[in-house]
Amino acid sequence: MLIYNAEIHTMGSLGVVKDGWIDIQNGKIRNIGSGYLPYDDKDAIDAQGGMLLPGFIDAHNHLGIIEDGLDFEGDDCNESTDPFTPQMRAIDGINPFDRCFEEARMRGITAAASSPGSANACGGEIAAVKTYGRRIDDMLIRNCGIKFALGENPKNVYNGREEAPITRMAITALIREGLYKARRYAHDMDSYYSDSENYDPPEYDIKCEALMPLLDHKMKAFFHCHRADDICTAMRIAKEFSLDAVIIHGTEGHKIADIIAEEKIPVICGPVICDRCKPEMRGLELKNASVLHENGVKIAICTDHTVIPIQYLPLSAQAAVKGGLDFDEALKTLTIAPAEILGIDDTTGSLSVGKDADIQLYRRGENPLDLMSEPVLVMVSGEVCRREV
Structure with a gap:
């Protein structure tokens, strides 16, 4: 398929391609260029000067793991019977048949990082998935990290049961204990593999197995934290175990933006368009993303769906623009920045030869972040999911 006569915002090294065309074959981008081509492809689409972008990516949400319109029956987000569940x-x-996948696609969101919740000090493994498909295994881009949570959520869940952890100290101690166990487990495995005659393998431990990719830098550690002190705790743990860390929410990041920048840790900001619904969100400010960016922190915007419905991801970025973020940077927070943070930028997040054809097209002059805007064309891995041109 060929799309031509487009203003292509590649979000990559090609920048903005005026009067551009993009050639798609077998779900991949085969070529990008500008100017006249002999358009003999009967399926060629005239973009009529519209803006063509990579599909948006929601870097943190609970899409499909908290199902729309259901209560307990469709909530599989928190295994809150154990405060430490990396496995x-x-x-x-x-559930890929949750209708919110379609609502995401219709708004140009082609990928999402669906995460376990924050009831536990460690909630489990995050899955970055495409928003189109019927079997989640086929939609999976990669399992990209382990979710940890600091602050109020674990405190509230386990305080009500009179079980640990009920303090920030205990939450951090649980995380530290789990990581130390995994480190020792990995050492014992290495000893066995290098000298099986003199060493026995450790007894199988599914939690340690789940954490080993973090220690090997094959996955990232995603820390749910709102308050500035919790962000600093996350950075402390990351430094102690040499983890590739990411801050989720980072509500008070604007208070310590320079410190976060020094540690070179990215922040997934959001939810942005919500109220200060609990004490640790008292520091919520619309300027947060802008201040972090100005200090050199890599940022993405998220909805935390179902907190904010996923189709309002672009509006969340527009709100960040109102808070002072540059418009072009806001587009990056929904495309290449989340792809890089999630470690999926080799396949999506920008438009370049060889990447998946995750594409959206807007009418000429339309702001893709505006509440009233909707794409006239959406493709996920080359599959046309919406077409009005």
Whole structure:
């Protein structure tokens, strides 16, 4: 398929391609260029000067793992029977037939990082998935990290049961204990593999197995935290165990933006368009993303769906623009920045040869972040999911 006569915002090294065309074959981008081509492809689409972008990516949400319109029956987000559950995998709880996948696609959101919740000090493995498909295994881009949570959520869940953890100290101690166990487990495995005659393998431990990719830098550690002190705790743990860390929410990041920048840790900001619904969100400010960016922190915007419905991801970025973020940077927070943070930028997040054809097109002059805007064309891995041109 060929799309031509488009203003292509590649979000990559090609920048903005005026009067551009993009050639798609077998779900991949085969070529990008500008100017006249002999358009003999009967399926060629005239973009009529519209803006063509990579599909948006929601870097943190609970899409499909908290199902729309259901209560307990469709909530598989928190295994809150144990405060430390790295062995849980979001992919095992996601229902791809949840109608919110379609609502995401219709708004140009082609990928999402669906995460376990924040009831536990460690909730499990995050799955970055495409928003189109019927079997989650086929939609999976990669399992990209382990979810940890600091602050009020674990405190509230386990305080009500009179079980640990009920303090920030205990939450951090649980995380530290789990990571130290995994480190020792990995050492014992290495000893066995290098000298099986003199060393026995450790007894199988599914929690340690789940954490080993973090220690090997094959996955990232995603820390749910709102308050500035919790963000600093996350950075402390990351430094102690040499983890590739990401801050989720980072509500008070604007208070310590320079410190976060020094540590070179990215922040997934959001939800942005919500109230200050609990004490640790008292520091919520619309300027947060802008201040973090101005200090050199890599940022993405998220909805935390179902907190904010996923189709309002672009509006969330527009709200960040109102808070001072540059418009072009806001587009990056929904495309290449979340792809890089999630470690999926080799396949999506920008438009370049060889990447998946995750594409959206808007009418000429239309702002893709505006509440009233909707794409006239959406493709996920080359599959046309919406077409009005």
